[in-house]
Amino acid sequence: MTAQPDHPDAKAGHTLISVDAMGGDEGPAAVVAGCALSAQANPDIGFILHGPQEQLDPLIAKHRELAGRCDVHHATEVVTMDDKPSQVVRTGKNTSMWSAIESVRSGEAAVAVSCGNTGALMAMSMIRLRKLPGVNRPAIAVLYPSSNPQGFNVMLDVGADVRADADDLLRFALMGTSYARNGMDLQRPRVGLLNVGTEEHKGRTELKEAYDLIRAQGESTGFDFVGFVEGGDISGNRADVIVTDGFTGNVAIKTGEGTASMIGNRLREAFKYSPLSRLASLLAYTSLRRLSKKIDPRRVNGGVFLGLNGTVVKSHGSADATGISAAIKLAAQLSENKFNDKLAARVAATLPAEESPS
Amino acid sequence: MTAQPDHPDAKAGHTLISVDAMGGDEGPAAVVAGCALSAQANPDIGFILHGPQEQLDPLIAKHRELAGRCDVHHATEVVTMDDKPSQVVRTGKNTSMWSAIESVRSGEAAVAVSCGNTGALMAMSMIRLRKLPGVNRPAIAVLYPSSNPQGFNVMLDVGADVRADADDLLRFALMGTSYARNGMDLQRPRVGLLNVGTEEHKGRTELKEAYDLIRAQGESTGFDFVGFVEGGDISGNRADVIVTDGFTGNVAIKTGEGTASMIGNRLREAFKYSPLSRLASLLAYTSLRRLSKKIDPRRVNGGVFLGLNGTVVKSHGSADATGISAAIKLAAQLSENKFNDKLAARVAATLPAEESPS
Structure with a gap:
């Protein structure tokens, strides 16, 4: 230096x-x-x-x-x-x-x-x-561990605001796309809209409206809109960007983190259970350490205000x-x-x- | 027979x-x-x-x-x-x-x-x-693996309806209490209302209203209202009954299940990684099997319409x-x-x- x-x-x-x-x-x-x-x-x-x-x-x-x-x-x-x-x-x-x-x-x-x-x-x-x-509404985006090739999905909003209308959700899709491109080097991200079912007739009215807005925009803006996705897809491989309102997103990521940490605790207990399992945990140490690094929430710690x-x-x-x-x-x-300049240009x-x- | x-x-x-x-x-x-x-x-x-x-x-x-x-x-x-x-x-x-x-x-x-x-x-x-x-609105309740003494939380609604107003949430609290008593033998369940923060000033308006309604009812109806809880508490030990609307609840449990299954897959990969870790998985077989039984979603498979x-x-x-x-x-x-008769009597x-x- x-x-x-x-x-x-x-x-x-x-x-x-x-x-x-x-x-x-x-x-x-x-x-x-x-x-x-x-x-x-x-x-x-x-x-x-x-x-x-x-x-x-x-x-x-x-x-x-x-x-x-x-x-x-x-x-x-x-x-x-x-x-x-x-x-x-x-x-x-x-x-x-x-x-x-x-x-x-x-x-x-x-x-x-x-x-x-x-x-x-x-x-x-x-x-x-x-x-x-x-x-109109800024959003907080996080990286969530997933079975994607890149190992993470971008998810937003996870808590900037408890509300989001159809227009906001469209902007979240644009901002999330920009983030996936600049933060994760994904040239053509797949965007999914979080709902309680993947069928078009399910869910809240503002989501159906947002569905149409995002679909119309995707064609011209360089992302693939995969339609509605469900809670299970947050850690899955159907989308790279998960769009939702800040209330649902906040509950979802905290539920996922809580569940992961409960499983981690029980795994540690399981390995302490018997002399055999304690020996096993020694033998598997490197592999388990590698796993825990992959899904450690501390490593994907940065939520970003967009x-x-x-x-x-x-x-x-x-x-x-x-x-x-x-x-x-x-x-x-x-x-x-120069992410923020690019994001601003994209939204504008x-x-x-x-x-x-x- | x-x-x-x-x-x-x-x-x-x-x-x-x-x-x-x-x-x-x-x-x-x-x-x-x-x-x-x-x-x-x-x-x-x-x-x-x-x-x-x-x-x-x-x-x-x-x-x-x-x-x-x-x-x-x-x-x-x-x-x-x-x-x-x-x-x-x-x-x-x-x-x-x-x-x-x-x-x-x-x-x-x-x-x-x-x-x-x-x-x-x-x-x-x-x-x-x-x-x-x-x-007014029936609900679907599930048992979610948690660090509670009983090993599960009751969560409702997880998808009967995408909406719930303050009155509905109060009824969910009453129905969930009844379910916890008859399905899990909990005499005085702790009831939590799902929100994005535990402070009283956070979250949506209908949740603040529901907070007051449930608190007023808890004193006379034999449950402990622990106030607002967050996504992480669904698998935690702060409450026995988690009350939320069907949209949020559905996304939350599917997020949790998806995350658990992603971790399970990666755990299996980790154990296949090297000869040492394959040996370890043999030694830890019984302990891991016990763990997977505890958190297996198939074992808590019953969602109940209340x-x-x-x-x-x-x-x-x-x-x-x-x-x-x-x-x-x-x-x-x-x-x-005779659960349903008791639930009906409680609500009435x-x-x-x-x-x-x-």
Whole structure:
């Protein structure tokens, strides 16, 4: 690394990631450790870390990899998990979360990462970054482990808003397509609309309307619309992008994560059950470790806010260093691909802006 | 068994289960084999099997356990998975599904079991059995593997209707409580309302209204209302009964099942990976088998229609003999407990009937 300690952003070609160091369940030490992991893996990235300078400096000093690659933006306050979003957008100016978003707003960084309160992060991002022209409801997209060739499906919305009408669902399809292309290198993603059955006559009215809108758009916009999909297809191979409203999507991914973690716990119990099974777990150690890496939610940790003037990656509140570093890796890839410009162009090209962005 | 071959229902104390032998993906042979498994496990039950007599008689004859314990009600037609519910209720009089429901309607059997088309089964059950007084929307309840002491949560609605208002959700809480008591012997179930966050200010408006209604009722009706729960709690230990609308519930359980089956597939791959891991899978065979039994969806296969004059158990379309027999076991338990009378009494006692049943 040749970047100068005081001006990491001065280096040409450097990808700067704005990182909210506070607000995660594991504290700033885990966040800084996650940055260090990412720094090791990717020599082209630098960081702007947001939080109390006196707390962050000693943590950064512990990691050799971070020397000369971190700027700290001092912020004294922290958004907690209990803070109400409506409150935080009024009184949160001195928080590390606000500061992290400001670095994207000012153009210093293209992407911000935070593992704080999702509702607050979304509300703050909406107000400070504002919606892209043509987008009425932004969405949170996640990567969900699946039996796809690429190993993951993009799913959105998983909780930005509890509602979505047919127009919103169409925009989710466009934004999800853009994300699959830039975040996962899929040139022609298959898009599915989540419903309770795959037959056209099933489900809620707004879904039938969205079905027609998305089908009409797919032909001209370079994705394959596979029609209605069901809950089982979220981890399956029928689609690459799963479109749904934020209520259903949120319940679905939390159900899936909960089920996976219950199975993991029972698997551990099963392997402790007898001397024979304990021996077996030793023999299978490498294979099981490989499996657990594949389906570890921490590795697909980055939820991404789509539809704003700037990209914000939400990491799990309980993310440890591995989780944080997965979120940063995603942030770096999206930043390097100039993802948000492409997404904005796609939405603008396809849809006449029905309202000016607010 | 001392029941006479021609009149199994004549035996005092005999629990008769009405079984639709047709319409499952695995065909009538799997259904009859499931009945045989149940007959072996429970000497007190007998069956009324519905389907083409000439197909069923030879299948029944293959199973010694069924001798003298099966009546066949001849039905020539079959409801397929592609049939529209609205069509079937008009033209389905000669189907095995219709016939199976008729046996409950006439009082010959207290519970019917079918693994056919869910929508058609629900529509037919609604029209022939009619709703209980005080119930506006019937619901489908399933048992979902969880880290509860009893190993399962009751979840409803998982797909009877795509909508539910606050009043419906309250009735789901009451019906779910009744089911947990009679199907799982839980005297004071904990009831949770599914939402995207556990804070009271989150989620859709009808959920806040339902929150207040259920909380007010819980104090007088003998369940503990634990408030809002999230997707992760469906497989967790915060509640015993999870209340939600049929759209969300359907997506959630299919997401969970899909995720579990993806993990199972990857686990099998992991164990095939190297000679060492293949040896390990041999050593761990018994433990893994025990685990897979615990979380096997076929063992908790019975979805139950609640809120009708009579109980209908829906088995998975793809259920094999093990799955069918789990559904029959549940049907027998509910029948022996006079579950439906108790549920009706509970709903009637708690709520003034706002409309006459239709």
